Amino acid sequence: MAALLIVLLLALLLFGLGFALKILWWVAVIVLVVWLIGFIARTTDAGGSRSRWYRW
Template identity: 55%
Template structure:
């Protein structure tokens, strides 16, 4: 018979491994979003009348 702590430790290890993978993926996604956001301020399209427009809609 398997003692209770062994499956519990395996479950905690699996949860921590999954959380680590998700957090690593979120770091990469946030870095990409930050780069796109900064590029949006650097490369803005010119609007009518010679004014510089915004790259976003709001």
């Protein structure tokens, strides 16, 4: 009985980790797309040079 519970807990843990990693991959892809859009669509400043679209 204990072995069955350990196997079920392990399966639940691995399923949870897989789901969390899949969500993190989607977040990384969204951040990459936003960064690329910002890199392509950056504006020019008064001096004519291209400025950064973020303020870090």
